[in-house]
Amino acid sequence: KVAIHWFRRDLRLYDNTALHHALSSGLPVIPVFIFDTDIISGLPEDDARISFIYSLLKNIQDTLENTFSSSIHLYHTNPETAFIQICNDYDVQAVYTNHDYEPYATERDTCIGNFLKSKNISWHTYKDQVIFEKEDIVKKDNSPYIVYTPYKNKWLEKFDSSLLVPFSIKGNNFASIKKKFPTLTEIGFKVSDKTVTPYDLSSIRINNYEETRNFPAIASGTSRLGPYLRFGVLSIREVVQKAIEQPNKTFLSELIWREFFMQILWHFPHTPHSAFKPKYDRIPWRNNEIEFEKWKKGLTGYPLVDAGMRQLQQTGYMHNRVRMVVASFLCKHLLIDWRWGEAYFAETLLDYELAANVGNWQWASGSGVDAAPYFRIFNPTTQITKFDKSHSYIKTWVKDLQELSYPTPIVDHKTARERCLETYKKALL
Ligand code: FAD
Numbered sequence: 125k126v127a128i129h130w131f132r133r134d135l136r137l138y139d140n141t142a143l144h145h146a147l148s149s150g151l152p153v154i155p156v157f158i159f160d161t162d163i164i165s166g167l168p169e170d171d172a173r174i175s176f177i178y179s180l181l182k183n184i185q186d187t188l189e190n191t192f193s194s195s196i197h198l199y200h201t202n203p204e205t206a207f208i209q210i211c212n213d214y215d216v217q218a219v220y221t222n223h224d225y226e227p228y229a230t231e232r233d234t235c236i237g238n239f240l241k242s243k244n245i246s247w248h249t250y251k252d253q254v255i256f257e258k259e260d261i262v263k264k265d266n267s268p269y270i271v272y273t274p275y276k277n278k279w280l281e282k283f284d285s286s287l288l289v290p291f292s293i294k295g296n297n298f299a300s301i302k303k304k305f306p307t308l309t310e311i312g313f314k315v316s317d318k319t320v321t322p323y324d325l326s327s328i329r330i331n332n333y334e335e336t337r338n339f340p341a342i343a344s345g346t347s348r349l350g351p352y353l354r355f356g357v358l359s360i361r362e363v364v365q366k367a368i369e370q371p372n373k374t375f376l377s378e379l380i381w382r383e384f385f386m387q388i389l390w391h392f393p394h395t396p397h398s399a400f401k402p403k404y405d406r407i408p409w410r411n412n413e414i415e416f417e418k419w420k421k422g423l424t425g426y427p428l429v430d431a432g433m434r435q436l437q438q439t440g441y442m443h444n445r446v447r448m449v450v451a452s453f454l455c456k457h458l459l460i461d462w463r464w465g466e467a468y469f470a471e472t473l474l475d476y477e478l479a480a481n482v483g484n485w486q487w488a489s490g491s492g493v494d495a496a497p498y499f500r501i502f503n504p505t506t507q508i509t510k511f512d513k514s515h516s517y518i519k520t521w522v523k524d525l526q527e528l529s530y531p532t533p534i535v536d537h538k539t540a541r542e543r544c545l546e547t548y549k550k551a552l553l
Contacts, residue, residue, distance in 0.1 A: 126214050126299055127151040130158070130221040131196070132229075134252055134356035135180040137187055137293060141252040144291035146220035152299035153220075155188065156210065157181055159200045159311050163228075172316035172440050172474055173351075178308050180357055185305045194298035200311050203236055216245050222252035222356075225386050226478050227393040253356055254383045255279075255287055255364060258390055268391040269384070270400075270493040276380045285368070288361040318440040320474055321348045323358070334372045340432075340443035341516035347375070348441075350475025353382070385483035388493055395492070396482045397463070404491030407551045410459040418534055419454055420468055422522070425533035426504040428512065429453045431521035438521075440474035445511050451488035452502040457540040459547060462489035490548070498548045501541050 129146040135157075137143070146153045159174075167174060181196060188194040199206035210216060219240055224233065237247040251257045261278050262268055269275035308314060336345030352358045360379070367376035392400060399405045418424055422433035432446035442450070447469075454465045466485040470476050486492025512518055524530045 125151055125217050127153050127218040127220060128210060128214075128216055129153050129155045130219060131155060131181075131184075132157075132221065132224055132356075133354065134222045135177070135184065136357055136359065137184060137295075139290035139359035139361060140222070140293065140356075141250040141291050142220040142222045142248065144293060145248060145250065146218070147294040147297040149218060149220075151217055151297075153297055154210075154214065154299045154301060155184070155194070155196045156206075157196055157198050158203050158206045159198065160203055161200065162202050167313075169313050170316045171313065172318040172320075173476070174311075174313045175308065175316040175318075176320050176351060176474065177355060178311070178313070180355060182305065188298060189302070192295045192298045193300050193302075195301060195303040195305070197301075197303050198306055198311075200306075203232055204239065207236055207239060211240075211243060211245070216240075216243075218246040218248060220248045220250075222250050223257060224253075225257065225390040227389075227396070230390075230393070253353075253360055254386055255360060256282065256383055256387070258387065261387065268387060270388070272381065272384050272494045275384050275387075276377065279380050279383065288365050290359065290361060318438075318474065320351045321441070323347065323349050323352055330366060330370060330375050333370070334374045337374070338445050338511055339517075340446050341512055341514070341520070346444065350441075350473075350477075354475050354477050382477075382480060385479040388483060389479035395486065396466075396478060399462075399489075399491035400486055400493050401491050403552055404489065407459075407491075407548060409461040411461055411464070412458065415458050415534060416454075416460055416464060418531070419450070419458065419460070423531050423534075424453070425531040426453065427515075427518045427522050427525055428504050428508050431518045434521040436469075436472050440472060442473070443517075445507070446517075447484065448488060449502050449504055449507050451485055453504055455485075455489035456498075456501045456544040457504075457535055457537070459544060462486060462491065498552070499545060501544060503537060505537065 127146050127149045129143045134140050134142070164174065181198065185196050188196055199209070224230070233249065240247045256279060259266070261275060261282060269278065330347055333346065336342045339345055349358065349363065353360065353363065364376065364379060367379055370376070389395060419429070420433060422430035422437065424430055428446060429450050432442045432450045435446070436442040451465055454460045455462050462485045466481055469481050469485070473481070483492060487494060487496045490496050490498030508515070508518065518525065522530070
């Protein structure tokens with residue numbers, strides 16, 4: 125008789141809610157991870173996220189093997205097939221896992237939960253990747269907050285440091301079953317040349333965050349925790365603990381933005397496809413494919429936009445300030461559908477996160493939650509004066525800036541701005 129802990133976006137062996145409960149169940153626990161073919165089959169074979177996940181699983185495997193004489197069981201199929209196999213191979217009594225709020229994941233979990241219940245196997249799921257989820261933070265009339273500041277105020281009001289107490293892990297309750305750990309090639313992938321920047325929670329990245337976070341040339345100006353939060357390498361409780369220890373609460377506010385967008389996606393699962401404000405779906409996007417290609421390649425002739433797009437292409441990361449500028453440029457200067465930009469970021473960002481990506485793209489296009497008036501259009505040139513005065517960031521990524529081959533601007537700023545205002549105004553009448 126065994127219990128299963130199903131790892132998804134919680135790839136760590138400490139302060140893990142569902143794993144804590146599984147190990148406290150009294151049953152030997154088999155840790156499982158499924159490379160879900162429904163998700164990964166369309167990815168390029170050198171996808172950097174897969175390399176990253178693989179390296180995280182290898183670390184988990186090494187600890188399980190060396191410290192607890194156990195193993196993680198990896199499957200490379202769709203979750204339903206994996207669970208049929210797991211239930212054939214073992215006498216499974218219970219399955220433990222942490223919540224995932226994306227529409228695909230909630231549907232998948234309902235399906236797996238029903239399958240397990242039909243076999244009399246108990247199914248236990250827990251909040252783990254956020255401090256507040258689903259309906260934890262709602263208005264007096266029980267409706268969700270759709271504006272960030274009141275959401276944040278309520279979040280802070282409800283917050284209590286007891287919510288940060290870590291969930292202990294009883295390692296000796298892992299099942300003593302050794303399993304071969306497959307190579308990356310056996311899963312159909314190869315090592316990527318893009319790597320995730322290591323994090324240092326105790327570093328200056330959080331200490332001086334307020335002063336440094338808006339300047340893309342300062343490499344350590346933000347935490348670079350994105351991928352670690354995305355895959356749950358770090359516990360959110362630990363990160364929030366660090367954030368509340370800071371005299372300045374800006375970093376905490378960013379973590380609250382993350383939860384804000386997660387609850388928006390959970391309450392409004394249609395938003396990856398449709399604008400939160402439906403009338404914005406009336407905008408007649410120009411969707412010029414040649415211009416879209418130039419934007420992707422960093423060949424718009426606007427140095428800050430090009431620097432950001434080249435940083436993204438080469439490293440899988442782009443600074444937040446520049447993400448805002450390139451997204452605004454695509455939706456407003458080029459009048460290209462935010463969904464195109466969202467999809468390209470989804471392919472390329474190492475910290476890609478559906479809720480944050482959709483939320484921020486809709487914010488950039490003016491079509492989402494919160495107040496983002498469409499007539500506020502970033503000027504990609506004055507943004508340089510404000511945030512990259514010495515051109516240090518631009519020069520790092522746009523080496524051909526002074527060369528004759530560097531493109532002339534794809535659109536004139538003033539003309540594009542007026543075209544955008546006119547188009548939006550007419551569509552939103
Ligand atoms: P820090 O500034 O150190 O922030 C710490 C953490 O707070 C981040 O890792 C992230 O988890 C969270 N956070 C910060 N800002 C935001 C925000 N605006 N919305 C939601 N969470 C936030 N973030 C993603 O995690 N995944 C995405 O796919 C993503 N797509 C974006 C698309 C656009 C168009 C824009 C404008 C922003 C996007 N962001 C996304 C938000 C933000 O740019 C990144 O979280 C941040 O740049 C990651 O770097 P960092 O870890 O150093 O962030």
